[in-house]
Structures are given as C-alpha cells and as structure tokens.
Amino acid sequence: METWDAITSRRNVRQFASRQIPEEMLQQILEAGRRAPSSRNWQPWDFVVVTDREQLRELSKVWRGGAHVADSAATVALVVDDSDDQKVRERQQYDLGQASMGMMIAAADGGVGSGHSAVADQALARQVLGLPEGKRVALLIDLGYPADRPLKPIRNPGRRPFAEVVHRDRW
Numbered sequence: 001m002e003t004w005d006a007i008t009s010r011r012n013v014r015q016f017a018s019r020q021i022p023e024e025m026l027q028q029i030l031e032a033g034r035r036a037p038s039s040r041n042w043q044p045w046d047f048v049v050v051t052d053r054e055q056l057r058e059l060s061k062v063w064r065g066g067a068h069v070a071d072s073a074a075t076v077a078l079v080v081d082d083s084d085d086q087k088v089r090e091r092q093q094y095d096l097g098q099a100s101m102g103m104m105i106a107a108a109d110g111g112v113g114s115g116h117s118a119v120a121d122q123a124l125a126r127q128v129l130g131l132p133e134g135k136r137v138a139l140l141i142d143l144g145y146p147a148d149r150p151l152k153p154i155r156n157p158g159r160r161p162f163a164e165v166v167h168r169d170r171w
C-alpha cells in the first residue's frame with residue numbers, strides 16, 4: 001500500500017478475523033512505534049505484545065468496553081512510568097499518541113486493522129502483563145485482520161470539513 005492509501009484506509013476495527021498476523025508484519029508494526037518521535041527523544045514507552053488467546057481474554061477484562069481485545073490477533077500494551085507529575089503525563093500522552101498512530105498506519109499498510117482500548121483496572125493489567133513496580137498501561141492497541149471487509153481508502157471519513165478545521169495564516 002502507498003502511504004496515502006494507508007492513512008486513508010485506517011479505521012477503528014473491533015471485529016477481527018481468526019487469521020494470525022505474520023510475525024514479520026507484527027514486528028514491522030512494533031518497529032513503527034519504536035521509531036516514533038518523542039520529546040527530547042526520551043522514548044517513554046515499552047510495548048508488551050500479547051498473542052496468546054487466554055492472555056488476550058484476561059487482558060480484555062481491564063476495561064468494560066474492551067471485549068474486542070479478546071478476539072484480536074495481537075494486542076499491544078503501551079506501558080509508561082506511573083508518574084504523578086502532570087507535565088510528565090502530558091508529555092507521555094502526546095508521545096504515545098505519535099507511537100500509536102505510527103503503529104496504526106504501519107498496520108493499515110499491511111491490511112491489518114487496529115483499535116484503541118482504554119485501561120481502567122491497572123492492577124489486573126499489571127498482573128496479566130507481569131509489569132514491574134512503577135509502571136502503568138496507558139492504552140491497548142488491538143490488532144487483526146478485519147472480519148467485515150478489507151481495509152481500503154475511505155472517501156468520507158466522517159470528519160469536520162477541511163475548511164472549518166484548517167486556518168490559513170490567521171484563525
């Protein structure tokens with residue numbers, strides 16, 4: 001897929017086919033996250049990728065809306081330091097957003113669907129993933145081939161109009 005096609009094809013996918021993601025593709029998706037830019041190149045993240053079905057089922061329980069994690073081919077947990085400092089948390093969030101988008105575009109490039117899933121029960125997430133002290137899971141990205149239809153460029157993505165969003169020179 002061309003870059004533009006990957007950008008315009010990405011959509012929130014919650015229903016996954018049973019097909020596995022080839023290891024090379026999975027590594028490419030993770031590599032896209034690893035290469036993401038971050039504030040002063042601090043790379044605040046670790047990625048825990050889960051493919052074991054039973055573990056995915058357990059992981060799906062960390063948030064009431066996370067059922068699709070159980071059916072994903074793989075789910076990536078984005079792990080950061082559990083800081084109370086609001087500035088640190090804000091920087092983490094911005095940089096994790098960049099890493100997330102990089103992984104999602106790389107996934108779309110290979111026809112792999114992706115979705116975000118929040119984490120409410122940190123204790124359970126820590127236990128399922130075996131995290132060391134002082135870490136938290138900021139977000140889960142579930143991955144898999146879409147069950148409904150293959151990814152392809154979306155003509156109308158349901159966004160605010162371009163002319164409303166984009167301001168030239170001044171507001």
Ligand SMILES: Cc1cc2nc3c(=O)[nH]c(=O)nc-3n(C[C@H](O)[C@H](O)[C@H](O)COP(=O)(O)O)c2cc1C
Pocket residue numbers: 010011012013065116117118157
């Ligand atoms: C940080 C973040 C959290 C999200 N959390 C949820 C969620 O809790 N439930 C949900 O249905 N979608 C969630 N989404 C998906 C968005 O609703 C979705 O990306 C948006 O509607 C645009 O649709 P698209 O991804 O198909 O383009 C989340 C997206 C982001 C970026």
